Each structure stands twice: as structure tokens, then as C-alpha cells.
Amino acid sequence: MSVIVNRYKCGYCGACVGVCPAGALELVETWIEVDNTCTSCGVCAKICPVGALVVIK
Amino acid sequence: MRSSYDVIIVGAGPGGSITAKTCAQAGLEVLLIEKRQEIGDPVRCAEGVGKEGLIHHIEPDSRWIAAELKGSMIFAPDGTEIKMSEEASSQKAGFNLERKIFDRVLAQQAAMAGADVMVKTRATGLLRSNGSISGIKVMYMGEVTEIKASIVIGADGVESKVGRWGGIDTSLKPVDINTCTQFLVSNIDAGEYNKFYIGEKYAPGGYLWLFPKGEHTANLGLGILGSKCGTVRPISLLHKFMETYMPQGKIIEMVVGGVPVSGPIKQTVANGLILVGDAARQSDPLTGGGIINAMDAGKIAGEVCIKAKEKGDYSVKILKEYEDRWRATIGKELSKSLMIKNLLIKVSDEQLNQLAHSLSGIDTSKMALPKVLPILFKKNPKILWELRTLFI
Numbered sequence A: 001m002s003v004i005v006n007r008y009k010c011g012y013c014g015a016c017v018g019v020c021p022a023g024a025l026e027l028v029e030t031w032i033e034v035d036n037t038c039t040s041c042g043v044c045a046k047i048c049p050v051g052a053l054v055v056i057k
Numbered sequence B: 001m002r003s004s005y006d007v008i009i010v011g012a013g014p015g016g017s018i019t020a021k022t023c024a025q026a027g028l029e030v031l032l033i034e035k036r037q038e039i040g041d042p043v044r045c046a047e048g049v050g051k052e053g054l055i056h057h058i059e060p061d062s063r064w065i066a067a068e069l070k071g072s073m074i075f076a077p078d079g080t081e082i083k084m085s086e087e088a089s090s091q092k093a094g095f096n097l098e099r100k101i102f103d104r105v106l107a108q109q110a111a112m113a114g115a116d117v118m119v120k121t122r123a124t125g126l127l128r129s130n131g132s133i134s135g136i137k138v139m140y141m142g143e144v145t146e147i148k149a150s151i152v153i154g155a156d157g158v159e160s161k162v163g164r165w166g167g168i169d170t171s172l173k174p175v176d177i178n179t180c181t182q183f184l185v186s187n188i189d190a191g192e193y194n195k196f197y198i199g200e201k202y203a204p205g206g207y208l209w210l211f212p213k214g215e216h217t218a219n220l221g222l223g224i225l226g227s228k229c230g231t232v233r234p235i236s237l238l239h240k241f242m243e244t245y246m247p248q249g250k251i252i253e254m255v256v257g258g259v260p261v262s263g264p265i266k267q268t269v270a271n272g273l274i275l276v277g278d279a280a281r282q283s284d285p286l287t288g289g290g291i292i293n294a295m296d297a298g299k300i301a302g303e304v305c306i307k308a309k310e311k312g313d314y315s316v317k318i319l320k321e322y323e324d325r326w327r328a329t330i331g332k333e334l335s336k337s338l339m340i341k342n343l344l345i346k347v348s349d350e351q352l353n354q355l356a357h358s359l360s361g362i363d364t365s366k367m368a369l370p371k372v373l374p375i376l377f378k379k380n381p382k383i384l385w386e387l388r389t390l391f392i
């Protein structure tokens, strides 16, 4: 997994899911899941309103 | 649970529920699914709507109206105030909703019209047969099943996956999303106007809002353009605003979210598939308002589903009518707003102040934005030149 979700910070809004070009993210009620199609592009971490995501390159 | 329906709607937001109600009222067999266990909660919205847009769909009810508004006020970076949209005979002001209740009432109306509703039920993929979408895969309480449908409606909001599964790439670029944080703030004087604070000073590429929800409580929120997010975050900017301007305020709820501000996308239908509301990126690129657009689009989608059922044809040939109708109405407004958004993100705070000053001595209090804009253009052609096609 190349994205670390700080689930203590995340407000489960789904904005990151909407911007992920690879479709690698999924919002399951109150948590974010990342699948192995992630390309580490960093867009999700950039737009998260609270900064709950860290992308490992 | 049944194994097949005429129409399955994914997402019980305003767009999904209106689509479901419209189809069910005509006797179609309808299933509305929502992945959350509670419809409408958590809220991802500032809850402001225009009266006129709302009453096309539902009779206003005090159970879900938190505040009725006198109008709106816009504040330039230097504090210059522009009053607009006060109620006049032609131009009604708006409401701030209680969406936790509003969204549930809409789903209830769909259910009463005959639609089946399933909550805590998440679409996880689409079924296909003969080149058409023919149903969905869902997970309910950890179990995966398949349900067939002649048409699937993707009304699954900003995080929409339905379009992508159906071959329509709806992913948003950072410049196509407004990323937001909002606090429900109490212990303040909320006033009777929706207030908008514009400029880099408050919210780069977006705005800060204060929408009253009663005498002493309001939605105080802030959205910035995704492309300007990263080094600054909406949440830190909002805390900063509160410390400076509203130190007495008490935060009693927190909301985060993203609003599509892309303007019309290229494709919103495929064989057996229609996208509605935020899933179709139909929220306004300038204001971020998307409730009424989602409901309007849901109504059109429902009507087109009814036609498709009559004809027994669920291909793009019939569903294209949805595309044509929303583009001719909602789409036109989105395109105008997109032009204004694209200009505003380039305008400096100093220029915004100039624009605000140019309205001094003009009573804009009864005018809505479409009336104010041409005045601004006339007085500031240099700053607003890019928008000339809107007026000439």
C-alpha cells in the first residue's frame, strides 16, 4: 500500500476518492481503503481538506 | 430482497431520491441503495438553497428548514459589503436546510411512492450483458450479491465510482474540486443573511461562508480550489478565521467535503446507465451549490427512465434525451459559472476590492448575481474582459 490514511484525522468525506485518477480509493462508510492500483501520484494527499493522507513514493 | 428491478439507483442523496420517486410514481420497479447506515448523515454541505428551485420538488416544511434568509452579503477582502438577492416579487431569497432530515424525507417520499430502499448497502461494481449495463454488485452486511436492472443510475456523489465502472472517466483534477471544511458554530450572532467572504486572504480560489441556522448558530465554512491546497488546508484557514473574527464561537459540529467545480463533463449516459447530481459533476463551479441541480437532474433522469421502459429500449439512443435536456438547462448555467470561476481565480484581492468599490452608490440589494454582473462589467471592462461573451 502506498498511501497511509490517518483514520484518526480523516472525516470520511470522499473527496480523495473523487480525484484519484487510478480509482484506487474507496470510501466504506467511515474509512478509506486503498487498493494496489495506486500509482503514488499524490493528488489525494494534496486535496484532502484536513491533511489525513500521506503518499509514499 | 428481489433479484431484479427496472431501475436501481446508487446513492440516496437528493439526486438519487428524486430519481427514485419520479420512477416509482410512474409504476416502475425501483430500488434505491445507500451505503451509509443513516441517510443524510454525516452532512457534507452548507445547506443553502434558493426558494424557487426548492419548491419545484417539495413543499417547504419547518421540520427541515433551519433558517429563512433575507438575502445574501458578499464581503470583498477589504471588508466592503455588497448586499444582494433580498426578497422581491420576482427574486425570492433562500433557505438553509437541515439536511440530515431533508435527505431522509426525500428518501421517505421515494419509499412511499413505491421504491424499495436499502441502507448500509454499497455498490461494488456493475453487471454487463450484450454491451449494456444490466445491474449491480452490492455488499450488504459483509455479503456480496448481484441485483439485475434495466437501468442503473449513478447518483453516488463526489466520490462516484459508478460512472468509472461504466467506462465514463469522472475523476476530478485538483483544479476541478473545491476542498472544504465547515464548523457548525454556536454562541455567535448569526444574522439573517448568507455571508460570503471572497479573496486569497480568506480562501484561495474559493470563498468562506457563514450560513445562519438559527439566531446564534451558523454553518461557518471555507472551500479552496484543490490546485491551491497542500501547503495550506481549509481546516487551518478556518481555524485562523475563527480565532481572528469569532473568538467567542463554539464549534458544535465539524464537516469536511469536496464539491465538483469542473463544469459540464463530456458524457453522462451509457447503455443502461445514467449519472445524476455530483456524480455527473453538476454542482455549480462558482457557488458550489449542487442540491437543486441534483434534484432537477434526478427529475429529468426519472422521466427518461419512464420513456425507456415504455419503449423497452435502455440504450444510449433513448437515454441520450437525459443528456440533451440537462445540458440545455443546468449545463448552460454551469458553463457560465465556470467562466466566472476561471476568471475569479486569477483576479487579485486588490482587483476584487476595486470591483466591490465600483458598486458604491448602486442599490444591489434586490438584485441577484445575473443582474449585478453586467453592471460590474460595464464599470470594470478591463478586469472582466474575459467575460464579455456573457454580456455582448
Ligand SMILES: Cc1cc2nc3c(=O)[nH]c(=O)nc-3n(C[C@H](O)[C@H](O)[C@H](O)COP(=O)(O)OP(=O)(O)OC[C@H]3O[C@@H](n4cnc5c(N)ncnc54)[C@H](O)[C@@H]3O)c2cc1C
Residues within 6 Å of the ligand: B010, B011, B012, B013, B014, B015, B016, B033, B034, B035, B036, B040, B044, B045, B046, B047, B048, B049, B121, B122, B123, B124, B155, B156, B157, B158, B159, B160, B161, B180, B181, B182, B221, B255, B256, B257, B258, B259, B276, B277, B278, B279, B283, B288, B289, B290, B291, B292, B294
Ligand atoms: C462543504 C460543502 C458545502 C456545500 N454547500 C452547499 C450549499 O450550501 N448548497 C448546495 O446546493 N450545495 C452545497 N454543496 C453541494 C451539495 O452538497 C451536493 O451538490 C449535493 O449533495 C449533491 O447531491 P447528490 O444527490 O448528487 O449527491 P450526495 O448528496 O453526495 O449523495 C450521494 C450519496 O451516494 C452514496 N454513495 C456513494 N457511493 C455509493 C455506493 N458505492 N453505494 C451506495 N451508495 C453510495 C453516498 O453515501 C451519498 O449518500 C456543498 C458541498 C460541500 C462538500
Ligand code: SF4
Residues within 6 Å of the ligand: A005, A009, A010, A011, A012, A013, A014, A015, A016, A017, A027, A032, A047, A048, A049, A050, A051, A052, A053, B256
Ligand atoms: S479527503 Fe481526507 S478527510 Fe476526506 S475521505 Fe479522503 S482522507 Fe478522509
Ligand code: SF4
Residues within 6 Å of the ligand: A003, A019, A020, A021, A022, A023, A024, A025, A034, A037, A038, A039, A040, A041, A042, A043, A044, A045, A055
Ligand atoms: S496517490 Fe494517486 S493513485 Fe494513489 S490513491 Fe492517491 S490519488 Fe490515487
